[in-house]
Amino acid sequence: MKIGYVRVSTKEQNTERQLKKMRELEIEERYIFIDKQSGKDFNRPQYQALKLIIREGDLLYLDALDRLGRDYDGIIAEWKYITRELKADVVVLENETLFDSRKFRSMGDLGKLMEDQFLSLLSYVAEQERKKSKQRQAEGIEAAIGQGIKFGRPKFEITKEFIVVYDAWKEGKITAVAAMKELGIKPNTFYRRVKEIEKMKAST
Missing domain, CATH: 3.40.50.1390 (Resolvase, N-terminal catalytic domain)
Incomplete structure (x- = not known):
């Protein structure tokens, strides 16, 4: 058969x-x-x-x-x-x-x-062949990093818009959900940036 x-x-x-x-x-x-x-x-x-x-x-x-x-x-x-x-x-x-x-x-x-x-x-x-392939991949990544190419998702920067929305949330004028929707970001990103702002404020 x-x-x-x-x-x-x-x-x-x-x-x-x-x-x-x-x-x-x-x-x-x-x-x-x-x-x-x-x-x-x-x-x-x-x-x-x-x-x-x-x-x-x-x-x-x-x-x-x-x-x-x-x-x-x-x-x-x-x-x-x-x-x-x-x-x-x-x-x-x-x-x-x-x-x-x-x-x-x-x-x-x-x-x-x-x-x-x-x-x-x-x-x-x-x-x-597997070893050569991995070596070529590693060399390619190293060369790309040397040229300034970044891998992974870009970091969400703390902008003036974020600070305005953050202040409104902190003052209780909007909810966290509304703040995230306004900024177009997910909860983990929002709270990570919140921690960064509060850490900067605490150190000044």
């Missing part, structure tokens, strides 16, 4: 491109499992459902290896579970030349050895 697994990281992302490939393989709709969830772990409802029905001799298709997951140690464990314990096969459409467990299976014990080495190499390369 053919089974397809499709994954995107968020609900907003489109699955159609992956689904098109699965339909071209003539996989029945009921055997195409779709998760709209991060690949950081394997606790995904549709993936877990897939594992409940896959049997010996079945063929699992993935568009790309990272559709299975982002944790490459986990990918190796899942790959071996499917191919060795369940005795099903996995084919990755993005690179069928390398990612087709049937080729390793046909080579017997030598195939298992080659598959282990291949998967270990894959894990190492992926780990190096």
Whole structure:
């Protein structure tokens, strides 16, 4: 039996491109499992459902290896579970030349050895890519800070308008809710600025 697994990281992302490939393989709709969830772990409802029905001799298709997951140690464990314990096969459409467990299976014990080495190499390369990506990200943030770019939400400044509204609130002329509405800010921001004003007044 053919089974397809499709994954995107968020609900907003489109699955159609992956689904098109699965339909071209003539996989029945009921055997195409779709998760709209991060690949950081394997606790995904549709993936877990897939594992409940896959049997010996079945063929699992993935568009790309990272559709299975982002944790490459986990990918190796899942790959071996499917191919060795369940005795099903996995084919990755993005690179069928390398990612087709049937080729390793046909080579017997030598195939298992080659598959282990291949998967270990894959894990190492992926780990190096993750490290490079994090390093590039850190360097990018450092460069942006050096250029004066600020990250996070801008701080709400204490303006003359805020002081006028604050005084009116303090004198009991308006409520705190009315003051926040007038300034267009949330309660935590309002009371944080109130503390700053009162701290400045106390120090003068």
